Amino acid sequence: MDISSILQGGYQHPVSRSWQAKQQLTKSMLMYPIFITDDPDARVEVPSLPGQCRWGVNRLEEFLGPLVQKGLQSVILFGVPLKCLKDMRGTPADDPNGPVISAVKKLRSLFPDLYIACDVCLCEYTDHGHCGYLNADGTIDNTPSVARIAEVAVNYAKAGAHCVAPSDMMDGRVKAIKRGLIDAGFGNKCTLMSYSAKFASSLYGPFRDAAGSAPSFGNRKCYQLPVAARGLARRAILRDMEEGADIIMVKPALPYLDIIADAGQLAVDHPIACYQVSGEFAMVHAGAAAGVYDLKTMAFESVESMVRAGATLIMTYFTPDFLDWL
Numbered sequence: 001m002d003i004s005s006i007l008q009g010g011y012q013h014p015v016s017r018s019w020q021a022k023q024q025l026t027k028s029m030l031m032y033p034i035f036i037t038d039d040p041d042a043r044v045e046v047p048s049l050p051g052q053c054r055w056g057v058n059r060l061e062e063f064l065g066p067l068v069q070k071g072l073q074s075v076i077l078f079g080v081p082l083k084c085l086k087d088m089r090g091t092p093a094d095d096p097n098g099p100v101i102s103a104v105k106k107l108r109s110l111f112p113d114l115y116i117a118c119d120v121c122l123c124e125y126t127d128h129g130h131c132g133y134l135n136a137d138g139t140i141d142n143t144p145s146v147a148r149i150a151e152v153a154v155n156y157a158k159a160g161a162h163c164v165a166p167s168d169m170m171d172g173r174v175k176a177i178k179r180g181l182i183d184a185g186f187g188n189k190c191t192l193m194s195y196s197a198k199f200a201s202s203l204y205g206p207f208r209d210a211a212g213s214a215p216s217f218g219n220r221k222c223y224q225l226p227v228a229a230r231g232l233a234r235r236a237i238l239r240d241m242e243e244g245a246d247i248i249m250v251k252p253a254l255p256y257l258d259i260i261a262d263a264g265q266l267a268v269d270h271p272i273a274c275y276q277v278s279g280e281f282a283m284v285h286a287g288a289a290a291g292v293y294d295l296k297t298m299a300f301e302s303v304e305s306m307v308r309a310g311a312t313l314i315m316t317y318f319t320p321d322f323l324d325w326l
């Protein structure tokens with residue numbers, strides 16, 4: 001055989017196999033999405049998200065303490081208001097006594113080294129379940145939506161969030177949030193991670209169960225990207241960089257590895273994040289339960305593929321598992 005035909009010499013051992021990765025998956029690359037509800041003592045399982053619960057603020061120490069011990073470095077919070085009244089402007093989003101703001105304060109005092117991000121959106125808090133304000137005809141009213149989303153983001157920063165991550169997909173929200181953070185004195189204290197390329201995916205179902213954020217009518221296709229729209233995703237990434245995003249995110253992750261790779265090329269000097277969303281997590285579990293593959297092997301294959309595509313920050317419900325596995 002020709003000398004140049006031999007590749008297997010380079011990866012015959014687990015150690016040399018690991019060297020074939022340009023970037024290795026490490027614990028510090030993981031951000032754990034968690035659901036905080038407004039019953040402070042709650043611990044309620046989410047049936048469609050194996051092993052994930054809605055937690056009350058009084059239970060955060062027992063929930064996250066052991067994970068922090070194992071090396072958990074960052075979380076992203078989603079509020080799940082069950083008791084308070086939802087309205088057209090999403091008032092509970094930044095209620096000073098609401099789940100997100102209470103949880104940020106609690107986590108800052110419990111775990112001084114933990115990096116705390118807050119998802120910023122209105123769909124969990126509006127009576128209609130859409131991510132922004134609506135016009136009378138049911139379409140999105142972009143301008144007041146952006147103002148309200150920036151207000152919520154600034155209130156999360158004031159509560160102590162290290163990062164705000166707008167997932168609403170209104171046009172111009174990155175610029176408005178960045179301006180708001182600067183004007184409130186948080187320009188250099190709070191990271192802005194944009195869900196830049198967020199697609200209108202079928203993979204958000206379990207999350208909407210968990211967060212109670214399914215739209216009461218219609219869908220999100222007029223503000224989330226069309227599945228096939230690689231060009232729009234690239235334009236959204238460039239726009240968000242221009243508007244002041246500190247981190248660029250792609251969501252969902254595994255079916256959109258081309259977009260992650262594009263993000264890495266367009267935003268060479270930004271961290272690239274991706275979100276292995278609820279439906280992806282549920283799929284990995286369902287396939288394992290059906291005997292299609294081994295859960296741990298497939299969890300690694302999916303997340304290492306995201307890293308190979310160029311992601312250096314992975315938001316995943318597998319975080320507690322990876323803290324054991326890595």
Ligand SMILES: NCc1[nH]cc(CCC(=O)O)c1CC(=O)O
Binds near residue numbers: 119168204279
């Ligand atoms: N602003 C909504 C939001 N924030 C995070 C997720 C999905 C996360 C997941 O599926 O894990 C969604 C989905 C949606 O558009 O309904």
Ligand SMILES: [Zn+2]
Binds near residue numbers: 121122123131168
């Ligand atoms: Zn939303």
Ligand SMILES: [Zn+2]
Binds near residue numbers: 119120121167168
């Ligand atoms: Zn959201």
